[in-house]
Amino acid sequence: MVALLWGPVRRPIEVRPGSAVATLTAALRQAQAGDTIIVHAGTYREPPIIVDRSVTILGEGRPVFDGGGAHEIVEIRADDVTLHGLVLQNVGVSYTEDRAAIRIDGARRCRVEDNELDNAFFGIYAARVDGCRIAGNVVRGTGQRQSGNANAIHLYSTRNVVVLHNTVSGHRDGIYLEFSRHARIEGNQSSANTRYGLHFMFSDSCDYRDNDFRDNVSGVAVMYSHAVTMVDNAFSGSHGPASYGLLLKELRDSRLIGNRFRDNTVGLYIEGTDRLTAADNEFVDCGWGIKLMANADDDSFEHNRFTGNSFDVTTNSRATRARFHGNYWDRYTGYDLDRDGYGDVPFRPVRLFGLAVEQHPAALLLARSFFMDLLDTAERVLPILTPEALSDDRPLMRWPR
Amino acid sequence: MRHGMLLLTAAVTLGCAAPAPRPIGYGTEPCAHCHMTIDDARFAAELVTRKGRVAVFDDPTCLAAYYAAGTTPPAEVALLVVYDFVTPDSALDAATAIYLRTDRVSTPMGGGIIALRNAREADSVRTALGGEVLHWPQLLALGEHH
Secondary structure, X not given: OHHHHHOOOOOOEEEOOOOOOOOHHHHHHHOOOOOEEEEEOOEEOOOOEEEOOOOEEEEEOOOEEEOOOOOOOEEEOOOOOEEEOOEEEOOOOOOXXXXXXXXXXXXXXXXXXXXXXXXXXXXXXXXXXXOOEEEOOEEEOOOOOHHHOOOOEEEEOOEOOEEEOOEEEOOOEEEEEEOXXXXXXXXXXXXXXXXXXXXXXXXXXXXXXXXXXXXXXEEEEEEEEEOOEEEOOEEEOOOOOOOEEEEEEEEEEEEEEOOEEEOOOEEEEEEOOEEEEEEXXXXXXXXEEEEEOOOOEEEEEEOOEEEOOOEEEEEOOOOXXXXXXXXXXXXXXXXXXXXXXXXXXXXXXXXXXXXXXXXOHHHHHHOOOHHHHHHHHHHHHOOOOOOOOOOEOOOEOOOOO | OHHHHHHHHHHHHHHHHOOOOOOOOOOOOEOOOOOOEOOOHHXXXXXXXXXXXXXXXXXXXXXXXXXXXXXXXXXXXXXXXXXXOOOOOOEEEXXXXXXXXXXXXXXXXXXXXXXXXXXXXXXXXHHHHOOEEEOHHHHHHHHOOO
């Protein structure tokens, strides 16, 4: 009765090495829209596989697809395709084409889930797609520097894509977005990538939260974008002369809330970024907590915690127009006579020494010298060189546990 | 002896006086314009001043934008260098290189602009990748918008 109402239920197509249907390519040739293809364990070496109809492809027992270091492995061109439980490996480097283990081109509502990708050039490359879900995949690159390595998950000109609980490492950028809108990047772990853990270029109205970015050359770069929401992420272990936990460049109207910056050379680097709201973030054990460049305008920093940093905030100009209000600074030595929880005298987080280092990096040699301490104290009493406007008028006395 | 001194003097003066591009620390150095880590030799570029100071870039369009912004006064610029997409170890004069804008190559700044040695090379790469040929003044015009 049900079968009559819903039409005939087609049996899944089974792919097994040595059987009548020995390749995924052969299975796709006989598949109709709505079919399920079950791929059983084995190693499959096929020319690039084009998925041009709406099917569900399920791996049973982790079947392996090997590109032989020569070509792409799977390309999804139809709407409503699911790709689940496959192992894809050995795509091979190309200097003239952007080869990927899984390419999704012009498709809607695909699901690419629980796959394992090893030694891919690009891992998952989604171009011109809408409403896809990329979840639970593990993408392991070679960690090789320069052109031998491309991005693990690459979104180009996408809308409404969800990137959820993936583990990506050893690629150029772990997750990369270009000309993409309304993407949600959540709960991923992105580590040991040779450029960025996550990288936005010209991608507006996106949201990334609860991700763990560790030991990347730099954690995250958000560039030439607006209305980006950044919540509850962890940035750690980015060390080097050009390394940041988070780099914001030409970003407008964005929110940075509840993130943890720990053990980075620079926690947060801000340039050409206007109307940023930064609240409830923690900057802990960084060389520089925040580097705020002069052309950043109308940014506000409220209720953030700064502890154990060599420099809490530095800037390259006296004319910085950022507002600091109600932050916790472990260097604050003021008092709270009216017992309202806030210090009664303002705190100036920019040390004179920080400014000196900004202009002459070699001055770092003088760190912790008596002379520098003297200068810092003198400057704090009578600010001449440090930006006067850059001060916290209500520094928190205690960080709430 | 006199010749020796002369040679030494000449060597020292020439050594100082010849501004040249320098090797880029890939994976560690930031682009002087956009601050991204420079990671791919195929798209790198450099600006060398008469005094021998070098600014390095991750993308030819960053060099163009930096130069167009006049951060370094044009009179002080000795060399504008881009690297050949096909053989990235050869430095090219940015003003005479040929550029190709193609959506088949993912470049650091997303513009798909690559530098090529000459018109012949540009033709063969365009046959493979498609796209549109550009010259340095067009890059500068693009740079002014960045």
